[in-house]
Amino acid sequence: MNRRAAPALTLAVDHIVVAARTLAEGAAWCEATLGTAPRPGGRHATMATHNLVLGLSSARYPCSYLEIIAIDPDAVPVSRPRWFDLDAPALRQAIADGPQLVHWVARTNDISAATGWLRRAGHDAGVAMAAERDSPGGRLRWTIVVRDDGRRLASGAIPLLIEWQGAHPADALPASGVALEEVRLGAIPSALAEQLGGVAASGPPGSAPALSVRLARGGRPLELVVPPSLASMPT
Numbered sequence: 231m232n233r234r235a236a237p238a239l240t241l242a243v244d245h246i247v248v249a250a251r252t253l254a255e256g257a258a259w260c261e262a263t264l265g266t267a268p269r270p271g272g273r274h275a276t277m278a279t280h281n282l283v284l285g286l287s288s289a290r291y292p293c294s295y296l297e298i299i300a301i302d303p304d305a306v307p308v309s310r311p312r313w314f315d316l317d318a319p320a321l322r323q324a325i326a327d328g329p330q331l332v333h334w335v336a337r338t339n340d341i342s343a344a345t346g347w348l349r350r351a352g353h354d355a356g357v358a359m360a361a362e363r364d365s366p367g368g369r370l371r372w373t374i375v376v377r378d379d380g381r382r383l384a385s386g387a388i389p390l391l392i393e394w395q396g397a398h399p400a401d402a403l404p405a406s407g408v409a410l411e412e413v414r415l416g417a418i419p420s421a422l423a424e425q426l427g428g429v430a431a432s433g434p435p436g437s438a439p440a441l442s443v444r445l446a447r448g449g450r451p452l453e454l455v456v457p458p459s460l461a462s463m464p465t
Contacts, residue, residue, distance in 0.1 A: 239344060241427035243413055244337035245295045245394055245399075246286070246338035246443050247314055248454070249321060250329035253282055255299035260284060264408050267448055268298055271399075272363030272370070275424075277312045278281065278305035281363075285403035286410040286445065293337075293400045294410050298329065311380030313390065315460075316455070324459050331443060331454040333382050334413060336389035336427050344391050345375050351422055353388050366380040367402030370394040385440035385461045387424065411451070412444040417461070 250256030260268045264284070280302040286294045301316055315321045323329050333399035337344050338344040341358055348355045356377035363370055375391040382388075412430060415423040416438030420431035432438035439455040446452070 234389060236258075239347065240339045241344060241425070242337045242420045243294055243410070243427050243429065244335045245283075245297050246331065246410070246413070246454075247333040247335065248296065248298045248329050249314060249316060249325050249332045250298055250300045251322075251325050251366055252303075253280060253298065253300050256300060256329050258281055260296075263452070264296075264406075264445070266406050266408060269403060270298070270366055270379065273302055273305065274361060274363055274366045275305065276308070276359070276361055278302050278308045279312055279316065280305070283401055283403060284408065286398055286408055287403075287405075288409035288411060290412070293398055294401055295400045296408075297335075309340045310378065313376050315380060315382050318435065321460060324457050330457050330460070331441065332456060332460065333386045334389045334441060334443075335392050338391055338393055341373050341375060341391055341393040348388065348391070350396055353383050355383065355388065355391055355453045365399065365402070367399075368397065370397060370399060375452075384415075384417040386456045387415040387423070387440045408445055408447045411446050414438070414442045414444075416440055416442070 267283040268282035282298040284296040416432035417440035423431035
């Protein structure tokens with residue numbers, strides 16, 4: 231009997247996450263820093279957050295984008311900690327000085343297998359949960375792995391895992407003129423970093439920012455890093 235082999239597990243950079251106190255502050259930061267305005271995203275009812283988005287797709291990272299996320303003041307309050315450490319005092323203090331890069335999300339074709347792989351590597355990414363948001367291009371649905379305490383692993387070096395059902399946000403985003411050129415990790419062993427979907431290792435843990443991102447607009451490079459004040463947060 232011929233048995234079809236299971237598809238190999240894949241991981242790829244999906245999007246990078248910038249946290250802001252408000253979406254208005256996030257939009258102003260994006261225009262001042264990247265020279266372009268982000269697009270409306272939507273609301274996440276399960277986390278009482280909302281977002282703005284900007285396409286970042288490049289040859290190295292196709293189907294990638296920037297998410298600017300903030301607590302939604304008009305949402306029904308939630309009883310659990312929000313994702314991306316948005317309720318952590320250290321993060322809220324950091325973004326009081328302006329929006330900050332805080333995390334990244336890796337796309338996978340098998341979220342259960344990817345979660346198990348990270349757990350065997352010593353990182354408990356959390357539990358898979360269904361999520362959705364209504365966007366200008368239609369309803370988006372996905373499964374994402376989030377810890378019950380909402381914490382980022384390894385100060386943001388270990389990504390949240392996501393598996394999309396149907397359309398991907400980048401499909402409806404026009405070219406922004408900003409491209410994602412490199413994602414580098416500095417808070418985990420190089421061997422693990424190099425297996426996380428095309429990202430690069432910055433050296434031994436602690437020798438570089440936990441997460442840094444290089445963007446380019448019109449040939450001009452720009453680097454975003456997780457601020458040092460967030461690097462010592464629990465992992």
